[in-house]
Structure formats: C-alpha cells, structure tokens
Amino acid sequence: MDKMSHVITHCIEQLPGLVNGNPQLVWRGRFLNTTFLMKIDSRPYYVTIKEGRIEDIQSGPALLRSWSFAVKASTQAWLKHWETFPEPGWHDIFSMAKTGQASIEGDLHPLMANLRYVKEVLAAPRAMIGG
C-alpha cells in the first residue's frame, strides 16, 4: 500500500470517532438515517448514519449494496480537501464538483436537507491531516 492510500485508510478508520466524539455535530445530524457512498478512487466506502452518529463504515465493493447519495473523488482530491487551509478549488465539495474533481450523485434529498452536517462529516479528517 502506498503512503497516500495508507493515509486515506487511516482517515476512514478514524472518521467514526471524529464524528461520534463531536456532540454538536451528532446533534446537527440527529434527523439523518441513511447509508451514503463515499468513493475514493475506485474504492467504495458505505457510510451508515443513524441519528447523526456513524454506525458503520463498510469498505467495498459490496455487490448490490444500496445507498442514498454518493460523493466521489480521487485520493489526491480528498487529501487536498482535508488540508487545514485547502488551496482554492479544493476547499468545498461543490467547488470540486464544479471543476470535475468530484461528483455528487444519487438521491440528493438527504444530502441537501442535512447539508451542513454532511459537509462537516466529509471534512472531519481535516482535523487529523492538517498541513
């Protein structure tokens, strides 16, 4: 495993702790119950949220696994997004989507209805990586 993949794996492992250990963040997501897909390069991670807590992250691929919405980007894009002060264009998932560096797909209602929460969950590794 190369260094970047190792960092990504570590971030995903730590994500439940980063989210569930933040009471205000859990409170913001208290009405969200869903499984969304976070894709890093070709590797899917199925993130199951229950009342704002990350209940489970299943590393895929898993055949016929359903999900509500998906946020997909490359390893490099996620690592750039997780810098303490990301460079312009990498600082927001919608900026990355506008430039084609990420895609946001599927049933967007749970995403848009909980947008601050989901963006903060996806940016949570920023606290670990810094730089």
Add this chain to the structure above:
Amino acid sequence: MQTKNAAEIEPIVGRYIHLQLGGRDNRVYYEESVLAENTGIPFVCLHTAGADGRQFRHLMTDGDITRNFRVIAFDLPWHGKSLPPIGYHEEEYRLTTEGYVEAITAFCRGLGLERPVVMGCSMGGRVVLELALHHSEELRAVIGLEASDYQEPWYDTEWLHRPDVHGGEVCSALISGLVAPQSPDEYRWETLWGYLSSGPGVFKGDLHFYRQDSDYRDRSAQIDTDRCPMFLLTGEYDFSCTPEDTERTGRSISGSEVTIMKKLGHFPMSENPAHFRSYLLPVLRKILTMP
C-alpha cells in the same frame, strides 16, 4: 449621574425610506455611518443575493473610509428589515434587472445623493455593469466585488425553496464553501447568519436576476470607463464568480481595473473585513483623485 454612555454605541444609524417601485409602495431600510456627518462622497453598497446591508457594517465604522466617504447600505425589498410589498403572500418573488436598477436609482434619488460611488457584491457586482452601461452620468465610479458579466451555475436552485428542505439551512450550507478557509470564524458565521435568517424564496428569487436576466457577455465591451471608472475585485476562493470570470470580464471592459484578492472568498467585506480593507482602501484613494 454618569454622562458617558454605559455601553458601546456604534456610529451607525438606520432609517426607513418609502420608494415607489413597480408602481407599489416599498418601505426600505437603510443604514449609514454617522462618522461621515453627511459630508463625504456618497458610497452606496449593494448586498449579495439572499442577504442584507449588514454585510457592510465594518466599512461604516472604519474611520479611514468614513473620513472621505458617506457609507450607505440599503436592504432590497424582501431583504433584511425592508418589508416585502403589500400582497407579497400571493406572488413568487423574482428580481429582474429592471426592478433592481429601479430600486437602486430610486434609492439614490430619494436620498438626493449626488454622483455616488456604487459598490455591489455578487449580484450587486453584476448590476454595477448595468449601472455603468446606462447610468454613468449619475455615478462617480463603480466597484464590483465578486463581479463578472456571466458565470456558470453550480447547483439547481429548486433546492432553495421547497417544503421538505429548510431554506435558510440549505442556502447557508451551500454558500458556506464560498467563504475562504482563512476567514475568522466569527465573521464566517456572521456572514452565514444572513442566509440562515433570510426570508423563504428570497435567495432563489434574487438568483432569477443573477442567472436568467443578466448575461452581459454581449454588452460589457460597450462600457465606457472614461465616463464611469470601474474596479473589479474578486476573492481567490470564490468558485461561484471565479477569478477567471472576473478577469475575462475585465479584459472585455477597456480601462477597468481587476484585482484578485488572496485569502478571500465571495463575501470579502463581511467574511474578513480587516483583510478586505487592504484591497479596498487603495481603490478608494484612486477614486478620491478622480473628478
């Protein structure tokens, strides 16, 4: 008896002016700095879509600005403390170029402002192109913040006003990414509060002007900056009106001055006022030397 004020009182006052817009009475709120004592050059500030004039409060308490400029910001009808017109509950709010320009010119004339500088941000930055095109004789100069003659949309505005998604929450969360990561949390969240507390459908209605009624790519070259000097300032973190959008616009308007601002996003005046002034003050000094 203590004669000194017991608490800090800012040198900003607010009043209401009645403007006839689209044939209807509108009660419009505006604020201005009383530091200027009404002697400076009128400096009218236009807020972003879905927000209000509070975005410019820091300029009103900045002595280096108010020494020479009378800083005034009004809330468009439906925004901030300006009420929507009577009958609003039976219509969908949609801002048009015609309605926006009518509001700005009626406000300036209503206050008797003589050749003001007009500075607008985002959709306010777009409308200064229209003002420079068709109202240059009434203006001293225009400043477009996060301004361009066109920009690519980056989301479906249907998400902004519907019963199954909280409008304030989704508007705020969408535009939160337009604030630069370096901007202080205090001012980031003050900026976002304007969106969190905006009226239902107001942001979406403003975007009608911004997206459907103000493509200036075929007209921006006609702007005469000898008649109306133009300054365009855009933050490097603005991915809505990108630096490239502003630079393209600047290239098409001969004589316009473009500045790309480091470590700033789409709301420079409110997201990081201390940093923004380092870009604004040189522009205002230039304007002071102009006739």
